[in-house]
Amino acid sequence: MVDExxxxxxxxxxxYDVSCSSSGSRRKNExxxxxxxxxxxxxxxxxxxxxxxxxxxxxxxxxxxECEYCPNRRSAxxxxxxxxxxxxxxxxxxxxxxxxxxxxxxxxxxxDSPNRTMELLVETVTKLRRDYNFHGYIHLKGxxxxxxxxxxxxxxxxxxxxxxxxxxxxxxxxxxxPQKTKQSLIEPMKSLKNAIEYERSEKSSRRILPAGQxxxxxxxxxxxxxxxxxxxxxxxxxxxxxxxxxxxxxxxVVKSEKLPSVGAGLxxxxxxxxxxWLIRFYGFDVEEICDESENLSPDYDPKCxxxxxxxxxxxxxxxxxxxxxxxxxxxxxxxxxxKICEARKYxxxxxxxxSRMRVVLKRARHFITCKxxxxxxxxxxxxKRALLLEGIxxxxxxxxxxxxRATAISxxxxxx
Amino acid sequence: MKIFITDGSCDGFFTAVFDAYRLPDxxxxxxxxxxxxxxxxxxxxxxxxAKSERVKRGLSKYDRSAVADxxxxxxxxxxxxxxxxxxxxxxxxxxxxxxxKAFNIPSVExxxxxxxxxxxxxHRMKGFLRxxxxxxxxxxxxxxxxxxxxxxxxxxxxxxxxxxxxxxxDVKRKTAGIYNRQRWIIGRVGEAKIYISEQEKTFSELWxxxxxxxxIGERPHEKQMRGYMPARYWKFLPEKKDG
Numbered sequence: 289m290v291d292e293x294x295x296x297x298x299x300x301x302x303x304y305d306v307s308c309s310s311s312g313s314r315r316k317n318e319x320x321x322x323x324x325x326x327x328x329x330x331x332x333x334x335x336x337x338x339x340x341x342x343x344x345x346x347x348x349x350x351x352x353x354e355c356e357y358c359p360n361r362r363s364a365x366x367x368x369x370x371x372x373x374x375x376x377x378x379x380x381x382x383x384x385x386x387x388x389x390x391x392x393x394x395x396x397x398x399x400d401s402p403n404r405t406m407e408l409l410v411e412t413v414t415k416l417r418r419d420y421n422f423h424g425y426i427h428l429k430g431x432x433x434x435x436x437x438x439x440x441x442x443x444x445x446x447x448x449x450x451x452x453x454x455x456x457x458x459x460x461x462x463x464x465x466p467q468k469t470k471q472s473l474i475e476p477m478k479s480l481k482n483a484i485e486y487e488r489s490e491k492s493s494r495r496i497l498p499a500g501q502x503x504x505x506x507x508x509x510x511x512x513x514x515x516x517x518x519x520x521x522x523x524x525x526x527x528x529x530x531x532x533x534x535x536x537x538x539x540x541v542v543k544s545e546k547l548p549s550v551g552a553g554l555x556x557x558x559x560x561x562x563x564x565w566l567i568r569f570y571g572f573d574v575e576e577i578c579d580e581s582e583n584l585s586p587d588y589d590p591k592c593x594x595x596x597x598x599x600x601x602x603x604x605x606x607x608x609x610x611x612x613x614x615x616x617x618x619x620x621x622x623x624x625x626x627k628i629c630e631a632r633k634y635x636x637x638x639x640x641x642x643s644r645m646r647v648v649l650k651r652a653r654h655f656i657t658c659k660x661x662x663x664x665x666x667x668x669x670x671x672k673r674a675l676l677l678e679g680i681x682x683x684x685x686x687x688x689x690x691x692x693r694a695t696a697i698s699x700x701x702x703x704x
Numbered sequence: 705m706k707i708f709i710t711d712g713s714c715d716g717f718f719t720a721v722f723d724a725y726r727l728p729d730x731x732x733x734x735x736x737x738x739x740x741x742x743x744x745x746x747x748x749x750x751x752x753x754a755k756s757e758r759v760k761r762g763l764s765k766y767d768r769s770a771v772a773d774x775x776x777x778x779x780x781x782x783x784x785x786x787x788x789x790x791x792x793x794x795x796x797x798x799x800x801x802x803x804x805k806a807f808n809i810p811s812v813e814x815x816x817x818x819x820x821x822x823x824x825x826x827h828r829m830k831g832f833l834r835x836x837x838x839x840x841x842x843x844x845x846x847x848x849x850x851x852x853x854x855x856x857x858x859x860x861x862x863x864x865x866x867x868x869x870x871x872x873x874d875v876k877r878k879t880a881g882i883y884n885r886q887r888w889i890i891g892r893v894g895e896a897k898i899y900i901s902e903q904e905k906t907f908s909e910l911w912x913x914x915x916x917x918x919x920i921g922e923r924p925h926e927k928q929m930r931g932y933m934p935a936r937y938w939k940f941l942p943e944k945k946d947g
Binding site (some may be wrong): 289292296300304317321322329330333334335336337339340341343385386390421554630631634641642644 | 805806807808809813827830831832833834835836837843845860861863864868906907908909910911914915917918919920921922924925926927928929932933943
């Protein structure tokens, strides 16, 4: 039986990993326990607003590495613990049976040589599949510098793998995570991508990583601009076929001269996620969203900011604009754009029709016409002010995430 | 105004539609406690398979998914569900075409919203349902959903917990889905007497420990938590039950 205190240590050590998703896999139950649901399922939500989908733990938090920002780095004075493969399997099975979780997200500090650590992880998930007859979702973290052979073995067993690129540039990686090299993170990503592509082309029924790969980086521990970060993100999506890039806004849990003493703030993280969505689902190129040396505007969401720079493209006629154009209207999301496209097949839509369909028009009204009629303001300054007011509400919402009012205000005035 | 009161069954609803459709001012409900005004005429509907079939066939001519969509809406916990479905049926017959995506028509938008609430809750419960292990190894999950969705959950859990015996108990509607490693059935269950296994407490305690440890205290956002996981579901969640 797993000791309660060990579980606490290894959960707290894993909780800053943002990824929680359990989507993308359709693994079947082969007579035992568990299967995967391609849309993913959230099983609970914590008071920080995040979902719990997977049992997210470290196998061990005893680490040989000295990553500056990490609470588990070798020199840190923190309680250490380690779980055996059987303890992890037993915990996963008993949580899964009770429908607490959708599967396991297993990671580890580099507790032994990278190869030995990776081998132990692979041993654990193999056991879970074979001896415990478990067919639910497994996300396994890749250990940098482990041999490709072991990594490939893991890829055949689990649903998703991730190598965290940790920081948005090689320079920062060298400074803050000296034992990890760009190559030790990018090369396995590339091998896995090639293996997935090869196997898809062979149309074999055994699937390597059905839910693909993801990665994560820390925002605000190093000086890279949002433009630089998003350029990297776009390259990771396009060249590595990643399913998700996660951003984790830096929280100063570790005191170090190499690190800023204040956190990055959640607004910045929020804006990056908004831009990330524009790249993945709204057909934007990063060059349209943000120059490489620039940061995203804190005042407007990235789509509003883009629209304000491109007012000559608006207004667009709601009854004629193709889906791709509707998606670029501030305030119109994927669901509203879909509803508009479907509903206008029946009859021409008026402004009132849109509100009956519950399309939010506060922002959109300045960028559309309905049956040729315009309901917004012609005055660019007025539009900006209207969007800015919206933005302030949104910021207030975001800021409620900060723990106290003082941090909230310092973020608002730009001190963070 | 004439009010048709059904027995709550699907056939009852479609029979009522058959009788009420041509009247200028008719309403359908299965709610026996409905408040009647003076000028109301009440008719109790006896489910009639033949009438029901004719309505369903008529609907399918225009929209092949209409009947399935209506069956979803009839699972709703909304007291006006029959009326919402009735208005939708009238819209289809008025327009003589599929109106499923004509979201600018109010009756269609309300119908869609009611249907989506049912499917959303069924999806949520795939995550929020909690099983307790009984002394004989059976897994038991009591819950109290807004909508009648137990049979929508059964195939999901039967595929997933293939090698287990389990019961999903809707304590509000006094019905239960029972799976015996081979097939599942829905039956009526009043009170259930459960003997909890010895290790159950250990694992629910471990789960609570996990829940508390995985939270990032520096970033509270309780409003978001409550938005995604409404408080009315908490009483069946071990991690939320005791505050």
